[in-house]
Amino acid sequence: NAGVTQTPKFQVLKxxxxxxLQCAQDMNHNSMYWYRQDPGMGLRLIYYSASEGTTxxxxxxxxxxxxxxxxxxxxxxxxxxxxxxxxVYFCASRDRASxxxxxxxxxxxxxxx
Amino acid sequence: xxxxxxxxxALRLQEGESSSLNCSYTVSGLRGLFWYRQDPGKGPEFLFTLYSAGEEKEKERLKATLTKKESFLxxxxxxxxxxxxxxxxxxxxxxxxxxxxxxxTGTRLLVSP
Numbered sequence: 001n002a003g004v005t006q007t008p009k010f011q012v013l014k015x016x017x018x019x020x021l022q023c024a025q026d027m028n029h030n031s032m033y034w035y036r037q038d039p040g041m042g043l044r045l046i047y048y049s050a051s052e053g054t055t056x057x058x059x060x061x062x063x064x065x066x067x068x069x070x071x072x073x074x075x076x077x078x079x080x081x082x083x084x085x086x087x088v089y090f091c092a093s094r095d096r097a098s099x100x101x102x103x104x105x106x107x108x109x110x111x112x113x
Numbered sequence: 114x115x116x117x118x119x120x121x122x123a124l125r126l127q128e129g130e131s132s133s134l135n136c137s138y139t140v141s142g143l144r145g146l147f148w149y150r151q152d153p154g155k156g157p158e159f160l161f162t163l164y165s166a167g168e169e170k171e172k173e174r175l176k177a178t179l180t181k182k183e184s185f186l187x188x189x190x191x192x193x194x195x196x197x198x199x200x201x202x203x204x205x206x207x208x209x210x211x212x213x214x215x216x217x218t219g220t221r222l223l224v225s226p
Contacts (some may be wrong), residue, residue, distance in 0.1 A: 004156075033214075042117075043157075043200070043216040058213065090156050100145050100204065102214060104156035 002026050004105035006091050012111045013081040021076040021108050023091030031094045032074035033058075033102065034066060036087040043090065049074055081112045115140045115205040119217035126224050129190045134220045136201030137183040144212055145204035146184050148177050150197045151219065157200055191224045198222070 004025045013019055025032065034046040045058030047066040055066050063085060065077045074093075078085060088109050092102040120135045138146065145164055149157035161170040163179040170177045174195065176187045186199055198219040204212050 040218060042218040043202075043214075045213055048213065092156075101147055101159045101162055103159065104149075106156050107154070 004091055004093055004103055006089075006105035006108050008108060009106065010109050012113060013078075014113055015082060017081050018077065018079050019081065020078075021089055021091075021110075022073070023075065023105060024073045025091075025093040025103070026072065027093060027095065027103065028071070029093035029095045029103075030071070032068065033092040033094070034064075034074070034076045035090045035092065036060065037090060037107075038087050046076065046089075078110075081110075083112045086110060086112045115203065115215045117201055117203055117215055117217035119199075119201050119220050121220060122218070123221040124223070126188075126191055126222070128192055128224055128226050131187070131189045131191070133188070134186040134199055134222070135183060136186070136217055138201075138203045139182075140203045140205045140215065142205070143203060146179055147202045147204070147214065148175075148184070148186055149200040149202065151200055152197050160199075188222070191222075193224050193226050196222055196224045 007022045030051045033048045035043040037043050044060050046064050047058055049055045049068040052071045067075050088107045090107050091105045094102040117138045147162050148160040151157045161177040166181045168179050174189050178185050198221045200219045202214045202216045205215050
């Protein structure tokens with residue numbers, strides 16, 4: 001029962017570097033999400049994909065891009081990392097038709113120096 | 114604006130000492146309220162979904178209740194393994210018709226033996 005798998009678990013980047021966070025789910029869910037979690041801020045939605053082939057901006061999309069590669073995979077790309085993007089990133093998935101709750105991955109802890 | 118406020122920020126209990134966590138919310142048309150548990154270094158783990166005022170859900174030592182403006186997570190006779198951060202989220206509709214989760218900042222619970 002893998003659920004939602006995120007890679008990598010930890011990453012340190014230098015300012016200006018780029019990287020892609022990977023997320024895959026094996027629950028056949030239609031919707032996928034990327035959140036960031038910062039102390040005192042709660043989880044904030046970066047981008048979401050309601051279904052395969054569609055993506056939309058959430059609350060804090062600046063500095064990020066996403067790709068819904070197929071139904072299983074949803075990646076988050078930082079084109080030019082900034083210290084303000086230091087955070088813990090969570091991917092989640094949900095099947096709106098059957099169960100309303102979202103299932104989360106274990107997170108990627110990203111530090112930008 | 115959709116908003117979720119959780120209190121207290123942190124709570125320290127002795128084993129067996131019952132208490133409640135609060136989640137107050139403002140949302141345009143509640144479509145579900147969710148409780149999650151988050152352990153350090155892990156992703157949020159789903160606990161309960163509540164849909165309408167008066168509804169209650171139970172799981173082991175936890176009971177969630179819902180009114181028109183707030184939800185409570187009651188913890189009866191807690192054990193040290195109940196120590197975690199408890200997150201509350203509401204499901205809100207965005208103007209595209211998509212439904213997003215709005216999270217509170219959580220309550221950090223520590224249960225001492």
